[in-house]
Amino acid sequence: MDFKENEKKWQARWDEARIFETDPDKRKKFFTSLIIPYVNGNAHIGHSFTFTRSDVYARFKRMNGYNSLLTQGFHATGEPILGVVERLRQSDQSQIATLKLYGATDEDIENFKKDPKYVANYWMKKIVGSMKEMGYSIDWRRRFVTAIDPCFNSFIEWQYNKLKEKGYVVQGTHPVVWCSHDQSPTGDHDRLKGEGEGTIEYTIIKFSFEDEDGHKFIFPCATLRPETIYGVTNIWLKPETEYILAIVNNETWVISKDALDKLNDQLFEVSELGFVQSEEFFGKRAKNPSTEEEVPILPGNFVEMGTGTGVVMSVPGHAPFDWVGIKTLLKNKELSEKYKIDSNIVKPISVISLEGYGEFPAVEMVESMKADSKEKLEKITAELYKKEFHQGVLNNNCKTYAGQKVSEVKDHLIERFRNIGRATSIWETTGLVVCRCNNKCHVKILENQWFLNYSNDRWKNDVKRHLEIMRLYPEDIRGQFLNTIDWLKDKACARKSGLGTKLPWDKDWIVETLSDSTIYMAYYTISKTINDNNIIADKLNDEVFDFIFLSKGDLKQISKNCGLDESLLKEMKENFEYFYPMDFRNSGKDLVQHHLIFFIYHHVAIFPEKYWPRSIAVNGYVNVAGEKMSKSKGNIIPLSELIEKHGADLVRLNISTSAEGMDDADWRDENTNPLKSRLMYLNDLVDKIERMESNKTNVDNWLELQMHKIIKETTTAYEETKFRSAINASLFNAVNDMKWYMRRSITPNKTLVKEFLENIIKLIAPITPHYSEEVWNKLGHKTFVSIDKWPQYKDAIILKGDHLDKDELFVKKTLEDIEHVKKLAKRQKPSKIILFVAKSDKFADKKDKHHQIRLFEEAHLFLKKEYGCDIEVLDSDIITSHNEPLYQNKATTSKPEKLGVIVF
């Protein structure tokens, strides 16, 4: 069979017969879709896994009598497409290489530079092409592209108006990594350095200071460990450095230049007064707001002006850098005399007790590890901070907090100091972040940002409650869902750039990307009507959507208002009410944390409960020959290339049986071989059927039993989306059983073999649809197997079939025994084989013995054919002392579960 030829043939026939165009009818419906792929490149091997799984499930349901709707849309919302265009305009070679890998020509690339929509449409067509080649059973009349299709944008506007009505879209403030040059948040992909870095809040402890003239200043010490406040011995400023004096919320602060910019972006009222050299303050004293004690201000070379405020409090007992700073200073006679300090004045103060350490863990660690380099100090600092946070307890120097665990008291302490105006906070990136434009980023707190109020208790609880009744495949993933829902916070939902829908009430903003992939499934139910009738976006106002999706309003009136025919409105409403809710959604496991959760959230928020989604399936990633896919490895194989090489059925079969559950799939070309050879075996068997006769044989019952077991096992596996198990049963086990049957039965039974084949062909049809159509046709059927009836099994046959299995197992075991003996006796071509059935007294039931004798007498021809020699079955009871010793020995050692064997 030429797979590719065959696939083209059947795809054309399906098209012609429109068997996948799905409209409401009397049957029960089943609604699913493939994941909505991003149209900035071609479909590749990674997509094929989730695509195929969805199609297989839709086909499985279709054969099980459902009116199965499989739909497909495309995703163009957000930055990526604009990014592609931008990079092409800058002649980015790696971008060009990627696009070429996906099959774009130089001419295409020139066109891409002109228009993002061209890019989207170009790749959409390519992907559609691959999907058709893969034989996905999609109702193509319903396709659309997000952000490009104006009608879809109207739908998103409706979504947001609904969410806002419910109070689920709110305004708030939020810290983001910010590039002040670009004036925008700097996401991971926009960074030269600092991928994965986030934001972290430093506490600022305000130390007060008064100079000789009575001017009051604040030294705002930025720290991650405000709980060590009681252990402060001094303040560090960087020597020989200009600090800035600035009015910050009506106080005069001494801070770094960087800090000024940061505070400016973090909702402080800031105005610059002037410069001051750090030397001006050294030796003078500032007041600790917790102890009211005065501590000296001293030079510390290690102070980093770019971090925090550039002003640091020193806790030498618990901070390695501080202890080294103190040591360095005391060693320097000139400075210590100048600033009048000695080892008493800056003596470490113990504030945290930590098991396994003495009073001053930082001192101990520095000394024992001889830490001197910055790297070493950073390492032990991180280690010590972690230990003290998790295991440390504040000691008696900490007044009211004495005896409390650091991990438990930290937040209270910060809260109290803030409340009495002695602390505030400054946000910092968790590591150095440099924007594409080469500017160093800091944290900005965005105001009046629009948020989806995912932390809303009512909303959250609705989601959790619904999750309880949803089916999840595999069930293991539930914990991941629950946990994510628990910590889900509000999510910024409007941005300034990218393709997408404008926020309906604030046109300066564009709705963020993920909201385009939350309830778009509802749009599939109406997109056919929109596409067929060229409905324009203006007519699809909120009133129309309310009518279709929420049954609100009067048909006549709405029709009049929007200018759409009543019949069209009714058609959309009927389609929606028939196909909704979505029954099954399959995605990669990486989408659980956002897409899939938001999918539930938005449905729960907007639609009546009966339209909330029914199930979610999740699968792993796709590796190629054991390695992760990556552009750098160049192992991202476009789907079209795979199909060209193997044909769609083998790609479908290989990928969908490569893994199940949350395991990652692994594409290996060579794995197609065993799959192909089994398909060919079945195909070849069809040709042999004609020469068979319809005589019952003694192993027919056994094969029939296997058939029912295979149907049952396969069906159950499909239900659970365990396609690997399904194929294991319906292809591997089935072929093995069939091979055994063909070997075992001297004259295979035509009727049974045909029935068996027909069932197997159907069982694998969701995964290898083209192949199955062809073989089905060859078996003499004029119908499409894709829409034929799923095989049924009979539990009754399975339940009473145990003894058949036992018998066959016994024959197989005896075959192995004979082989074994042959080898040991070194008789490659035996002239005669004698089998001994055990003596009567060893059988609990005499009937079993007779059954055994009959079994092997029936198998006589088979055994004779196997070994090409005479086979004799002997009853051990008839062996007497007159027989040869070997005979006597076998007669006595034979057991009911093991025949005695002599090979001549």
Next chain:
RNA sequence: GCGGAGGUAGCCAAGUCUGGUCAAAGGCGCUAGGCUUAGGACCUAGUUGGUUAGUCCAUUCGGCGGUUCAAAUCCGCCCUUCCGCACCA
């Protein structure tokens, strides 16, 4: 750090919920033989070590310890790999 999923013979991978029938399915690879004979495929057997006319013994399922007549499977501790943690799709 928080959370999720894993670690099984050369590789991939079932089995773990519901302990025994597990020296542990299946596939790949490898070895021997067959078939054809120089194409791959296909068929049979083997693939922890020892031992044997088909038996039996020892050791094995990340590590250590425990429960049990019995553990890959249950319990505890430890080691280790992968994944997600948001304004990025």
